[in-house]
Amino acid sequence: MSVTAQQGTKWWSGGRSPFNASYGKVMMWYFLMSDAFTFGAFLISYGTIRFSVNHWADPNQVFNAFPLAGHANLPLAFVSLMTFILIASSVTMVLAVHEGHKMNKKGVEKYMLWTILGGIAFLSCQAWEWTHMITGDHAVLVDGQIQSWGTTVTHNPWGPAASHEELAKLGVAAGQHVTTPGPIAFGGYFFGITGFHGFHVFSGVIINLVMYIKTKLGHFDQRGHYEMIEKAGLYWHFVDLVWVFVFLCFYLI
Amino acid sequence: MSSSPHDLSNEVTFHPEHASGTGKIWKTFWLLSILTIVELGLGYFLYFKQGQISPGLVLLTKVVIGILTLAKAYYIVSIFMHLGDEIRNLIMTIVVPLCLFIWFIAAFLWDGNSWKTLRNRYNRIEPKTEQVAPAVKAPEHH
Numbered sequence: 001m002s003v004t005a006q007q008g009t010k011w012w013s014g015g016r017s018p019f020n021a022s023y024g025k026v027m028m029w030y031f032l033m034s035d036a037f038t039f040g041a042f043l044i045s046y047g048t049i050r051f052s053v054n055h056w057a058d059p060n061q062v063f064n065a066f067p068l069a070g071h072a073n074l075p076l077a078f079v080s081l082m083t084f085i086l087i088a089s090s091v092t093m094v095l096a097v098h099e100g101h102k103m104n105k106k107g108v109e110k111y112m113l114w115t116i117l118g119g120i121a122f123l124s125c126q127a128w129e130w131t132h133m134i135t136g137d138h139a140v141l142v143d144g145q146i147q148s149w150g151t152t153v154t155h156n157p158w159g160p161a162a163s164h165e166e167l168a169k170l171g172v173a174a175g176q177h178v179t180t181p182g183p184i185a186f187g188g189y190f191f192g193i194t195g196f197h198g199f200h201v202f203s204g205v206i207i208n209l210v211m212y213i214k215t216k217l218g219h220f221d222q223r224g225h226y227e228m229i230e231k232a233g234l235y236w237h238f239v240d241l242v243w244v245f246v247f248l249c250f251y252l253i
Numbered sequence: 254m255s256s257s258p259h260d261l262s263n264e265v266t267f268h269p270e271h272a273s274g275t276g277k278i279w280k281t282f283w284l285l286s287i288l289t290i291v292e293l294g295l296g297y298f299l300y301f302k303q304g305q306i307s308p309g310l311v312l313l314t315k316v317v318i319g320i321l322t323l324a325k326a327y328y329i330v331s332i333f334m335h336l337g338d339e340i341r342n343l344i345m346t347i348v349v350p351l352c353l354f355i356w357f358i359a360a361f362l363w364d365g366n367s368w369k370t371l372r373n374r375y376n377r378i379e380p381k382t383e384q385v386a387p388a389v390k391a392p393e394h395h
Contacts, residue, residue, distance in 0.1 A: 021339060048364060
């Protein structure tokens with residue numbers, strides 16, 4: 001906290017802060033804690049359903065595409081890029097907070113811009129991934145017929161492979177990869193949880209934009225401290241923190 | 254009155270945070286990057302050794318990846334979010350409630366697994382349950 005309090009400031013209107021931190025910062029922590037429970041509930045629900053079925057989509061099969069790489073099989077590659085983008089934007093955020101402690105307006109502006117750029121880059125990656133998932137065609141054996149499915153909240157083409165006998169009956173060439181429908185919950189959980197996280201990234205970008213503009217207008221210099229940057233930073237790091245767990249639950253294991 | 258212990262304590266007055274160097278930040282960045290790369294390495298290990306390694310080793314690898322993720326979470330929260338610099342009571346009001354997750358995860362995953370077992374036993378989704386079939390034929394020997 002770069003706040004130098006005047007004597008007699010009523011922090012919690014009781015006149016003191018039991019945690020030696022400002023009201024806004026403490027409440028931001030409690031908000032983030034409640035948000036952690038929300039994300040935790042989603043992820044645990046996903047885990048419960050995943051544990052309750054015999055077959056679940058193999059992330060290495062589902063997430064193996066990279067922009068402009070055509071049909072190359074690159075498991076984990078794109079999501080690693082997204083992870084590093086978010087870690088890097090977390091670093092620029094903490095550097096912005098650092099410049100704020102030094103009351104260096106130009107430094108805060110610079111690092112806030114980098115953080116915003118990182119957030120936009122991450123959202124663009126997610127937009128590409130979603131589009132790829134929804135529009136990607138996969139041959140699925142449904143009621144004795146081959147259908148072409150993308151991954152949506154109502155269609156999951158990532159079930160177990162179709163049996164050779166049934167495919168032979170339909171006259172499908174031996175080498176062609178045909179699956180059966182997988183548990184319908186997959187799309188709902190994937191789009192629901194990454195979407196909820198993406199929405200947090202989006203609101204984080206908006207918050208950071210507001211902070212950038214307020215810095216530019218000199219509001220924090222007038223106020224005498226850059227604590228708002230710290231609070232926005234807490235939110236932004238939390239978004240990174242959640243991604244670490246989404247990355248673990250959806251892509252790694 | 255003005256010399257009561259409350260006035261003497263520094264609780265009301267926040268100390269301006271001295272801007273120390275950025276060395277700690279960059280160190281944490283590299284640490285997070287290395288942890289992520291190790292996780293990816295383990296992920297690729299699971300991918301390339303698919304079907305060749307025992308389910309026990311797969312589970313162990315996944316547990317190790319989970320522990321590395323918790324380490325990353327610790328560094329993000331403690332260094333980037335500066336929670337490590339807050340006073341202990343604030344840390345505790347945040348960390349202690351989060352311990353509920355230990356029970357949430359254990360209970361719900363256990364439940365999910367139990368549904369699978371029950372469904373496989375009574376809904377006969379999987380051919381695994383066919384082991385009961387020979388018992389039906391047994392009376393014919395009489």
